[in-house]
Amino acid sequence: MNTRALPGMAQAGNNKPLIVCGSDSPLVALVRTCERIAQSDATVLLTGETGTGKEVFARAIHDKSPRAGRPLVPVNCGAIPETLIESELFGHVRGAFTGAVADRPGLFRQAHQGTIFLDEIGELPLAMQVRLLRVLQDRQLVPVGGSNAFAVDVRVVAATNRDLERLVADGRFREDLYYRLNVIRIETPPLRARPEDIPLLLVHLLRTCSERHGKTVERVSPRTLRTLCSYAYPGNIRELENIVDHAVTLCESDSLTEHDLPAHLLGRAEGAPIAAPEPEASPGFVPGCNLDEQLATYEKDMLLAALERAGGVRKRAAELLGIKYRSLRHRLSKYGLASGDDDDLDLGPPTAH
Numbered sequence: 001m002n003t004r005a006l007p008g009m010a011q012a013g014n015n016k017p018l019i020v021c022g023s024d025s026p027l028v029a030l031v032r033t034c035e036r037i038a039q040s041d042a043t044v045l046l047t048g049e050t051g052t053g054k055e056v057f058a059r060a061i062h063d064k065s066p067r068a069g070r071p072l073v074p075v076n077c078g079a080i081p082e083t084l085i086e087s088e089l090f091g092h093v094r095g096a097f098t099g100a101v102a103d104r105p106g107l108f109r110q111a112h113q114g115t116i117f118l119d120e121i122g123e124l125p126l127a128m129q130v131r132l133l134r135v136l137q138d139r140q141l142v143p144v145g146g147s148n149a150f151a152v153d154v155r156v157v158a159a160t161n162r163d164l165e166r167l168v169a170d171g172r173f174r175e176d177l178y179y180r181l182n183v184i185r186i187e188t189p190p191l192r193a194r195p196e197d198i199p200l201l202l203v204h205l206l207r208t209c210s211e212r213h214g215k216t217v218e219r220v221s222p223r224t225l226r227t228l229c230s231y232a233y234p235g236n237i238r239e240l241e242n243i244v245d246h247a248v249t250l251c252e253s254d255s256l257t258e259h260d261l262p263a264h265l266l267g268r269a270e271g272a273p274i275a276a277p278e279p280e281a282s283p284g285f286v287p288g289c290n291l292d293e294q295l296a297t298y299e300k301d302m303l304l305a306a307l308e309r310a311g312g313v314r315k316r317a318a319e320l321l322g323i324k325y326r327s328l329r330h331r332l333s334k335y336g337l338a339s340g341d342d343d344d345l346d347l348g349p350p351t352a353h
Helices: 026-038 054-064 085-090 126-138 164-169 175-181 195-213 222-230 236-250 263-268 291-309 314-321 325-334 343-347
Strands: 044-047 072-076 115-119 155-160 184-187
Touching: 026 054, 026 184, 026 195, 044 054, 054 072, 054 115, 054 155, 085 126, 126 175, 164 175, 195 222, 195 236, 222 263, 222 291, 291 314, 291 325, 314 325
Parallel strands: 044 155, 044 184, 072 115, 115 155
Antiparallel strands: none
């Protein structure tokens, strides 16, 4: 996934606010958590499925921290061969092994006074887990083949899509290292669990994809938005970015429609789109306009679509939207779509407004 900051996140600079909109979506709530912990030096463990934006949140934590002016060094622990990972992390001295023709500082020393992001930490071999634990405890390291210890001042942010508790129980991950890393834990939920974040993410992705392809795609039709919001996204935010990139590439106007979406997306969406034709004057969404007003428009449209698909049964509409019934009633009342507070109103279609 593109690791540039998502909506609601500062891209760089310690004085930039992490929150840039008034949305109360799960995405913004997660960013607020990152904002609260950024000022500390506590070790952070990011967990969640692949593609949920763990590196993006790691960068957001670093960018808001007092270490923002120092390096953020990302390390994919699962991508480095086991024979090289010790040297990559902790460095080596000249002559330590065949091919070591010069001293190498290693990634921990490169991150000195900054942040090191240990992605896929669950893939780290057991032997390296011992070395890493020692470095985290002592705040110093000895390069491969060396005898002198070097002090390292780094903040550690680790991430994994594995169940570390299960790995500990199976003897494949050290329990002491797990507790050393699991000081502050942040769960990045899958996109299917937070469909209300999709319009917010689209604002960012539509802009960046349009810039990348040299286009001016500025709108998303309401029906297309409903389709995007009803898809399960097994690939999470990374898959959403690929879908938007695909759609912008094919789009021949300033507005995305369902014709621009990948065919598999339409086949796997939960429920068919509303059969009635879209009004030509439907505004879609326009980056650059007031975000809160746009999100309110989309929310109202999604509420109406869910009520129509649910035959006016509000409890069923709440289930389709993945929200609590009380939350649905509150939202309907906010937009003047509720005729009353009695559950008997769920027996028929919603009153037109």
